Every structure is written in C-alpha cells, then in structure tokens.
Amino acid sequence: MAVYTDVSDEEIAGFIAGYDVGALLSYKGIAEGVENTNYVVHTQDGQFILTLYEKRVEENDLPFFLGLMEHLAERGISCPTPLHGRDGKVLRRLSGRPAALIGFLEGMWVRRPSPEHCRAVGAALARMHLAGEGFGISRANALSVSGWRGIFESTGARADDVMPGLAQEMVAELDALEAGWPQDLPQGIVHADLFPDNVFFLGGELSGLIDFYFACNDALAYDLAICLNAWCFEPDLAFNITKARALMTGYTGVRAVSEAETAALPMLARGAAMRFLVTRLYDWLNQPEGALVSPKDPLDYLRRLRFHRGVRSAAEYGLDVKAIA
C-alpha cells in the first residue's frame, strides 16, 4: 500500500485538463497497489483512477497493458478502461512518470471467497481468455518456467535463511518443472495475477477484473492453475476441493478444456506455485530500506507447491474428467 509519487495540485490539474472530463474537483492517493501509484480522482464528469507507473513496470509494456484493457472492454469484459486525451493518446506523463487516466470500476474484492465466488471467477477467466483472441500485441511471460531459476539464483544461498533446506527443495523442484513443463497447450492472453484483490464483486455478482499489469501470452490453462492457488486454499493452506470444483465448473462452462490441458494441470499448478514462491522469496530477502510495502511470506507458496506435487490427476482438483472434450 503506497503512493510512490506525490503529485502536486498544479501538476494534476494540468494533467486532467488534457482530457474531456470537466474540471478537477479532488484527488486522493490510494493505499493499495504494490507496483504503481494510484489516485482516486473526481472531476465534474465523475470519478476515475489516475495511475502513475513506477519503476517495476517496464515502460515498453504499457501499450500492451493499456491496449489490452481497451480490447477486452470492447469485447464486453468488465475491466478498467483507459481514457483517451484530447490528443487521442492514452499514455501520458505526469511528475516524471508514465501515467494514464482510467475509468473507475465499482465493486469490492472479497476477503473470504465462497465457492460461488470461485465459480464466478472461473467463468470470468474463461470469458477473458476468449475475449483476448485477436488482440494485436503480444508480450512474453518473463515470469514463466524459463525465468524462475534466474530469480531463485539471484537470492543466492540465502533461501536457507528463510527455512533450512529450502534451497535444495527449490532446486529439485526447478529441475522437475523444467524437465516436465507442458508444451503445445492452447495459448492466448492470460491475466497471470487473478488473485481475490483483483476481482470485484457487487451485490454478490462479479462486477469486473482489474490489474492487468502481469498479463502476457502463455498457456491458458496456466491462468487456471494460478487461480487454483489464489482462490482454493484456506487461510490455514488446506486445499478446498469444493471451491476448486466450483472454479473449474465455472471455467469449463464457458471454455472447454482439452485432454492435454487437463493432464497438464497438476504440473501447471506446481509451476504457478513456484512462480509466486520465487518472487516472494526474492522480495522477502531484498526489502528496500524504508519500504512502504510489507513483503508476503514466501513459504505459503511452498506449502501450495508441496500439495500439488502430491496430486496425480486433475480429478483431484474437482475437474470432471469425464466432461473433458
């Protein structure tokens, strides 16, 4: 939770004048968002989110992210949509940072997801996968299997400071993932970070998806594996098969998964756990002085990873294998 760039009243008024949204009435920095600085902005025309992209976001990726949000919105996906300035541009600069003014999406994220929430998320994920077809820009997934070992190795020998034996376990797991990583699965645009805080609900209904700043091209089933990790473990890290079944049912109701995707799911879920284990481990061991954001415990993802290692087939996730195309 952080505002990394403090914007002055004069700077923001000048920025807002570049859009056809009426005069600026107020702006407040939001204490959410780890990567970027966000303000809630009120103008005579309504409310918006102003995002300043901080150093962790590659500036070259911004046309992909902003373009994707527009592409998805045009295809009926409820997500924040960047506004075009009077000059037609969606990407501008403010206080030395790339910045965009983005539509405000009502809704709240759910702290205690129910199976019904999981079902709605599965369906929304599948709809997003279908809507992503035809998007003209592509972006490789830097945080996929080929990237994990490099991040892990940059933490050096310090993994064992977090838990004795962690380094050895991670090396063995990286070996297994690199050797067995599924190839040739159906590809497309994946969200790649669809945690509960990135899904809004309103009156029990899913009202939209947010935060597309990890979106990229990858196997669609990998996104489902990320959601399994994000939505279907309880606070004590017990796996909740009822939630997993609801997630899977929601997804397959919209987009059929292939036999190959089904077979790959346990390995994809191990990989999805490794992806967050390595980045959280890195962040845990590299906390900047005076950091505004507390890192999350990496070992939560080790426990998920171990669970998936014991899974033999997608049926254990509640996926109805008989229903597979």
Next chain:
Amino acid sequence: MAVYTDVSDEEIAGFIAGYDVGALLSYKGIAEGVENTNYVVHTQDGQFILTLYEKRVEENDLPFFLGLMEHLAERGISCPTPLHGRDGKVLRRLSGRPAALIGFLEGMWVRRPSPEHCRAVGAALARMHLAGEGFGISRANALSVSGWRGIFESTGARADDVMPGLAQEMVAELDALEAGWPQDLPQGIVHADLFPDNVFFLGGELSGLIDFYFACNDALAYDLAICLNAWCFEPDLAFNITKARALMTGYTGVRAVSEAETAALPMLARGAAMRFLVTRLYDWLNQPEGALVSPKDPLDYLRRLRFHRGVRSAAEYGLDVKAIA
C-alpha cells in the same frame, strides 16, 4: 500515509447499512492521514469518508471533534460533517475501532501557497473562531505550554543526537515560554493544526477546512500563530512577510484582534514553533518498527522558533498595528 486497520468487504457493508445512504458500491483506503485510517466510500447516494480512529486519538475526545464539525457546519463553515446513522448516532464501531462516516469535501490542498491563499486562510480561520462560539463541549489543549516540557523530557538526553546543543537550547526556550506565556487573551475553539494539507481550494477559492482532530479551547491568537508558522515560511525556511501580511489582513478583516493579542503574537509564535518542535522531536526519536509514516524533520521548527525569538513586535509579521482595536 497509511491504512492501519484493514476493513473487510463484509464488515464495511454491514457498517454502511446502518446509514441511509444506499448500497455500498466501493471503498478504497486513502494514503493520507497520519493519525487515523480513512477510506473513500462510494454508495448509491454519493461519496463519503469513512474514518477509523486509531490509538493516537483519545476515544473520549471523539464527541468533541464530531460535535464541533457539526456545530461549525451548521454555522456556515465548510468542513466535513459526520452523518447520523439510522439510530441517530454519529460515532459507531468498525473492526474494533471507533468509526464515523463523514461527508466528502471536494477540493485540493495547495502545495505552494500564494499570498492570496494565505489571505483566504486568515479569513477562514477568523470565521471559524467566530462560528466556534456557543459550542457546548470544551477540550483542554494538552499540547500547550504546560505540556511541552513533559514531551521534551520524555526524549531524555537524545535531543543532542539530532543536533548538538539542541537540548540546552530547548530548555532555555521552555523556561522563557513558561515564564512569559501570555495570559487572559480572548479564548475560544482553535483548530490548532491548520497546515496547508488541512485547507482545500477549488478553482482558486477556499472550499473548506478539514481535520479537526487537534481542535481544542485555547487563545484564538495562538491559532493565528500556528498559521504563521505553517503558511508563511518558504521551503528554505525564509519568512515571507508578504504572505504573513496577507494572512493577518484576511484574519483581521473578519475578526478584530485586540492590543493584547497583537503584543502577544511574537511569544505565541515561538510557542507554536515549540509545540511542533517537541512533538516532531519525539516522533523522530521514537519511530516504531515497520512504521508506515516517515517522521518530519524537527529542526525545521527550531529554525522557525529562532526567527520568532528575534521578532520585537507584531508589525514584523505584517500586522498593521495602527489598525488594532
């Protein structure tokens, strides 16, 4: 900038249902406010500020603060106003903290105040002083002259870690302030913290005053002295007499200051500088582990204090002594 209490979607929906404001649509934690947790809340009826009062605020003082905002608003002062719940109450509980839902005030605080801003602040301060008359609750100023030495002494010998000689200079100053502190000046409700971030402007006009959580009963001219410190020094801590004159003119145009108040102003301004010097010194030397808020440099206030020590009469603040009643 901080959210100290994370409120769940279920808790906040239940809280909002206690008011006649329509259904909850969204809420976002604000990265402003040092003392309390604030959320911007949208409901079907509009936008509000939800404040959870954290440990630095005395719960017993909340009826004073909330009642004062209502009292002032009823008398035409533009300030945030707490809403009454369906049960008639303005003070409730949320996530284990005292909490209130408060009207949203449009406007922005000015990073670089001009003399015109200072004039508007002076006038608004005087209007607030007049509107405060008749408020039925009183609250002593714990951060006035009788409180400073105790805070200073609780920092012990460590003042000199901040600057060699600081402790000795502060002791001498406390002696002088305690011996010469003005008595019998006109009393009333003072804001006591009217810094630029607590005054909103919209289209060049002052749109309201916020953050009454240091308000108390004290000498009205002491509030003016706090504003002199808060508004009339440049970033390099040079005193700007043009701004001071504008502040004074704005104030005296609404409320006449007496001869005694005029004569007391240099001493009140030294005291106002000491008030922030001691609390900032305390905060500087007592930074909690993992603090979300960076403390401000106490020595900024030592420099202001030294300036006021050299002032011989209120004329040096731009107060037109001939015009005094």
